[in-house]
Amino acid sequence: MNDALDRGSLQGNQRTYTIGELAKMFEVTPRTIRFYEQEGLVSPLRQGQKRIYRDKDRVRLKLTLRGKRLGFSLAEIREVVLMYDAMPGGDALQLKRLLEIIAEKRSELDRQLEDIRLMRLEMDHVVQRAQEALSQLGQQEKQEKQEQI
Amino acid sequence: MNDALDRGSLQGNQRTYTIGELAKMFEVTPRTIRFYEQEGLVSPLRQGQKRIYRDKDRVRLKLTLRGKRLGFSLAEIREVVLMYDAMPGGDALQLKRLLEIIAEKRSELDRQLEDIRLMRLEMDHVVQRAQEALSQLGQQEKQEKQEQI
DNA sequence: GACGACGTTTACGTAAACGTAAAGCCGCAT
DNA sequence: ATGCGGCTTTACGTTTACGTAAACGTCGTC
Numbered sequence: 602m603n604d605a606l607d608r609g610s611l612q613g614n615q616r617t618y619t620i621g622e623l624a625k626m627f628e629v630t631p632r633t634i635r636f637y638e639q640e641g642l643v644s645p646l647r648q649g650q651k652r653i654y655r656d657k658d659r660v661r662l663k664l665t666l667r668g669k670r671l672g673f674s675l676a677e678i679r680e681v682v683l684m685y686d687a688m689p690g691g692d693a694l695q696l697k698r699l700l701e702i703i704a705e706k707r708s709e710l711d712r713q714l715e716d717i718r719l720m721r722l723e724m725d726h727v728v729q730r731a732q733e734a735l736s737q738l739g740q741q742e743k744q745e746k747q748e749q750i
Numbered sequence: 751m752n753d754a755l756d757r758g759s760l761q762g763n764q765r766t767y768t769i770g771e772l773a774k775m776f777e778v779t780p781r782t783i784r785f786y787e788q789e790g791l792v793s794p795l796r797q798g799q800k801r802i803y804r805d806k807d808r809v810r811l812k813l814t815l816r817g818k819r820l821g822f823s824l825a826e827i828r829e830v831v832l833m834y835d836a837m838p839g840g841d842a843l844q845l846k847r848l849l850e851i852i853a854e855k856r857s858e859l860d861r862q863l864e865d866i867r868l869m870r871l872e873m874d875h876v877v878q879r880a881q882e883a884l885s886q887l888g889q890q891e892k893q894e895k896q897e898q899i
Numbered sequence: 900g901a902c903g904a905c906g907t908t909t910a911c912g913t914a915a916a917c918g919t920a921a922a923g924c925c926g927c928a929t
Numbered sequence: 930a931t932g933c934g935g936c937t938t939t940a941c942g943t944t945t946a947c948g949t950a951a952a953c954g955t956c957g958t959c
Contacts (some may be wrong), residue, residue, distance in 0.1 A: 621935065633937085636917060650924075651936055653892070667865050672821030674915075685876055693887050696880045703873050703880075710866050716816050717859050721812070724852050727834055731845045731852075738842050755957060770905065779905085797952075823945075895909055 618654040627666055637665060640675050642682065671713065673706075681706065687748075715749075758810065767803040769794075775808075776815055786814060791831065809811050820862065824856075 620631045638644050638652070643661045645652040645664040654662075661682065683690070684699040691699070756874045786792050787801070792810045794801040803811075808822070810831065817827040833840070833848040 619936080630918080632919085633917065633936095640916090652936085667869060669916095670821065670865050671862060671869065676915090681876075688879060688883060692885070695883060696884050697885075699880050700877060703877055707873055709868070710870060713862070713866060714819060716819050717862060719857070720816060720820065721859060722810065724856055727830075728849060728852055729836060731848050734837060734840070735842060735845050738845075768906080778946080781949085782947065784907095789946090800907085818946095825945090 616656055618659060620652050620654070623654055623659060627662060629666070634662065637662065637675070641679055642675065655663060671710070677706075765805055767808060769801050769803065772803055772808060772811060776811060778815070783811065786824070790828050791824065819889075820859070827889065 616677065618626075620634055623634055624631045634643065635652075636750070642665050643654070643658045645654045645658050647653065665678050667676075677717065681699075681702055683701065684695065687695065690697070767775075769783055770782055773780045783792065784801075787794065791814050792803070792807045793809050794803045796802065813831065814824070814827050816826075830848075830851055833844065833851065836844065837848070
């Protein structure tokens with residue numbers, strides 16, 4: 602009855618997802634998503650037993666995975682995400698702490714940019730050397746064929 | 751007799767280092783460096799029992815740590831580094847494999863650049879919201895003081 | 900010649916981030 | 930009604946990247 606495009610449901614004008622849908626969407630296993638919940642990174646609603654994820658949770662998951670790709674630990678990611686959530690109502694101290702953390706992360710990102718730049722340079726060198734070596738081998742091959750005549 | 755600037759030794763016109771020197775230099779523990787050796791990432795010479803590191807090893811360590819900061823596993827780093835070392839003498843197949851691996855890593859780096867860009871944007875938004883909330887709190891404070899008069 | 904700083908090996912411990920297996924509930928298509 | 934796909938919990942297992950402790954060797958120096 603439902604075709605492949607009709608995934609997820611509509612609840613009170615809010616798009617929702619099952620754990621399996623999100624898992625496929627982000628190419629992780631359901632186990633991973635449950636683990637992230639246990640670590641306080643997503644907080645899906647429940648429909649009886651079943652977890653029911655809203656767009657908010659999908660965004661959380663997206664941010665979490667992006668953080669992971671950048672090498673941040675789940676604990677670090679949670680720290681920022683939870684503070685952000687506590688923002689409307691947080692006191693000045695909390696807000697300043699949040700700004701501090703973000704400043705730290707930002708400088709980490711800057712160091713990463715530099716690391717990427719350097720690593721690219723080195724890769725360029727390696728690629729050059731490898732290609733030279735390859736063309737050398739190509740030449741040698743020709744030589745040997747010539748000698749066979 | 752030796753002052754602080756006279757670290758390391760000179761062996762056959764080659765600068766060398768002890769494990770402790772390298773450890774301080776890169777802010778890791780000796781244990782970490784020994785572990786990297788066990789994983790085939792550095793191969794120091796031996797002077798009796800003692801490990802003796804050359805510039806080559808220092809560079810290896812530097813590259814390894816840079817890779818780690820970018821979220822690569824030691825196994826991934828080793829793959830590239832070992833192939834690079836086997837380059838002078840590797841056959842065409844090896845060289846092509848090396849180029850393949852590097853191409854993969856490079857595209858990972860590209861995705862990281864994009865991730866960093868996006869994460870920065872989000873951080874900017876968070877910072878803006880936090881600063882607005884802070885100045886709101888500042889205003890409130892003024893208000894309350896006024897009312898006390 | 901004892902002491903401290905530094906090095907060594909061996910080996911068990913640990914935190915993070917899941918994987919995997921067992922056992923069971925639920926809706927629904929056959 | 931039964932089997933199947935997908936969801937659930939519980940719990941133990943695994944990999945990576947080291948930490949930590951024990952027990953010992955080797956300098957330089959006081």
